Amino acid sequence: MQDKLKELKSYLSEVYDLNNISALLNWDQNTFMPKGGATARGRQLGLMEKIAHEKKTDREIGRLLDELASYEKSLPVDSQDAAVIRVARRQYEKAVQVPASFMAEMVSHLTDTYQVWVEARSANDFTKVQSYLEKTLDYSRQYAEYFPHEHIADPLIDDSDEGMTVEVLRPLFSDLRKQLVPLVKAIAEQDPVDDSCLKKHFPEQEQWKFGLDVIRQLGYDFDRGRLDKTHHPFMTKFSLGDVRITTRVKENNMTEALFSSIHETGHALYEQGISMNFEGTPLAQGASSGVHESQSRLWENIVGRSYGFWKHFYPKLQATFPEQFRRVSLxxxxxxxxxxxPSLIRTDADELTYNLHVMIRFDLELDLLEGRLAVKDLPEAWRERYKSDIGVFDPKDADGVLQDVHWYFGNIGGAFQGYTLGNILSAQFYDAALRAKPNIPNQIQDGEFGVLHGWLKENLYQYGSQYTAADIVKRATGSDLTVKPYLAYLQEKFGKLYSLK
Amino acid sequence: MQDKLKELKSYLSEVYDLNNISALLNWDQNTFMPKGGATARGRQLGLMEKIAHEKKTDREIGRLLDELASYEKSLPVDSQDAAVIRVARRQYEKAVQVPASFMAEMVSHLTDTYQVWVEARSANDFTKVQSYLEKTLDYSRQYAEYFPHEHIADPLIDDSDEGMTVEVLRPLFSDLRKQLVPLVKAIAEQDPVDDSCLKKHFPEQEQWKFGLDVIRQLGYDFDRGRLDKTHHPFMTKFSLGDVRITTRVKENNMTEALFSSIHETGHALYEQGISMNFEGTPLAQGASSGVHESQSRLWENIVGRSYGFWKHFYPKLQATFPEQFRRVSLxxxxxxxxxxxPSLIRTDADELTYNLHVMIRFDLELDLLEGRLAVKDLPEAWRERYKSDIGVFDPKDADGVLQDVHWYFGNIGGAFQGYTLGNILSAQFYDAALRAKPNIPNQIQDGEFGVLHGWLKENLYQYGSQYTAADIVKRATGSDLTVKPYLAYLQEKFGKLYSLK
Known part of the structure; x- marks a missing residue:
């Protein structure tokens, strides 16, 4: 069996490397590539996808998985080998379930759709891309139909958040929304906060240096990563020893680069924290989209936007930008x-309203998949929900239904739930860390992040995908996914900030 | 036949893209990769090499080439399709001639050798790597034996300089050396030139900006390329739309970054100048190692170290570094x-002695391959030749036989002739350009490089590998490879500079 396992791992290691090579092609495309490289880069990415798909669906993997089935059952539940086989089986079965010809057709359609979306968005005209999106909806339904399911969206959700279903998510999000909407309303009735101090001129070079210092102090390892500029910040990984992040700098807004850097650092701390024993296996990645997002949000919001954090960093920020902040109190x-x-754009949204943006998209995905909403009526449905849930209205599609790339580059369904799951889980993990290490808030005030980082490494990061999202949440926090710590966190933080009763 | 040709081109396009993806992995490794990425990067490069080798040697390519043989003969000699088939056939036959198992063994040996060489060089101890080099010599001979040949080095030389043989090169180099050695001796007898003006402090940022301005003016297209920092400067290509160059900056020596940038720009102008119709085919590359090097040397030396060039650029350099150059005349x-x-290190050598460094290596390669020199005696033979040919002596292996990576990362044989062929051809091409456009030297004085660049594009660059090196030299210059223009150029330039008779 050891020979067969070794053979399986050798296949998996090639799949791993092929994916990581594609990641490098993508990273370069979004950081340094001159525009002349675009055509060939599309071709190169398509070729790598083809090769990786052939490798992932190689029948030999199926044969080896069959032969290893009883061996797998004989292994203890915490065995790394058992986890490798389990995740490999899941990925293999997902990959072979969908005919290669269907996937190729869909990918080619999505590539075209993306191009048309770019034009439609810049022309502020949804009708340009409407027929493409209708086809995407068909493809998404067909894709889902290849898998057994209760709800048509479940297989799509399962792709990024294994085990999550509409049955779980709908009441969870509905609960959350019920609590958030009145909170946002109560705040909206107050005098608006003056944030003009963030909108002065902040030279790029100083912002860059300050950001580097912050993320280094948070624990990002520059021997195994680097920070570069891009249009839409992201984290990417070429191996456990090379986990890179990107940011964008706006000289008239100092929060843009800083908080997007901290956000991506959260993702990167997770990947850099995975056990090096997992390198080259499918365990060397986060447990799910929601768990991954929990780490970016934990570091960006719970840590990075906390009072304690700035008690430590604000004097340094003032020293970096003395003119801009001299007369601004902490x-x-x-x-x-x-x-x-309340605002129109998800990626610019504050911590509180962000979830409302996400849940609107989640609901609209379900409406589309269930056939209760036609693609042609989507722009109007979007505006209505923004008015009722967030209290803002804009007639422009560009800032409405065309604002996010997700539906124009991938399936409709499963694209958004991870963001709000991440917010919920960020508080649940942080709450568990505080119970184990009550001194963390004081350490943060002193600019010490090692204990929090250490707890997360020990209880979450090191395990990568060894456990499912549900299992790792339970192991690390002692309970199943729960919205309570998140609501408590929001209510305490914003209740205090806005002196709500 | 059109279908078969299309099918062949589709295979070739994948080979092309696979090679270019490896080139990106290499570029990243040598520019931005954090050290933690090294292990996985080696694995990724090995995997891509394996995949590319499988594709290159796919029997289907052989079948298609057979089926296209008579069609190829029916095409006019200048046909692009005929050239695609010709180059594809050459590459396929080279690739399948050598058993995959032998190649894998050799590559693995060379990977080990490289690691040992790094240690041996830093320990200044050739004996550490001697047994590896002996094995490399065996592999190089065995590799050559797979091909028909007159001289054992011919197949190795042919890999990078198609059609070149020891029979041609030995007398050519011998002639050149006979003329160069006395020229170098005559110069060495003069008072040494004072170059202290180049050894002041030159801040990196200003060097960088000046270098960018120069290479942009030479015609390097930044929409289809970029310049980054590295340890050992190189040019690389990911498609005809993405041709990148690298340089290194030394703050105590302003020639390092500038001339290496111009050198790599020469290579890049060649690649950027290839007809876009060739994208995705094996014609989308330079004709040979020697022809490629001719363009780096033409732009670096014949143009970049000419008096006219600096008549234009020196005032700008003085404005960039006023303190350093105010009192230094043009x-x-x-x-x-x-x-x-006369010096010990090839890469630091001046335009004139550089060839002596190369020819020593070329002769030693032949001595080793012919069995007239044992690997264990190589360090001593190296020192003797340096003393007799260049007039310098250093007991250290690190600056002797261990200085270049070539023999420790590739075959012995075929590694060096391209450099001197490049020097010879640089003058032959420039001479032809001057005959067609006699005004070029005046244009250079005005900072205008478009006519020279245009002539090279029209007569050399656009053709990529459509013609063999021998054919393109004949087409562009009207004659076969000849050392005359190069000797005339050297004698005129250095005769004047050193007031020789």
């Missing part, structure tokens, strides 16, 4: 970076 | 950047 600054303001 | 600067000085 309290004013803290209120500014936590300003709640 | 004549002093020009003499400094053209200083001839």
């Amino acid at each position: 309290d004013t600054f803290y209120r500014a970076i936590n300003k709640v303001e | 004549d002093t600067f020009y003499r400094a950047i053209n200083k001839v000085e």
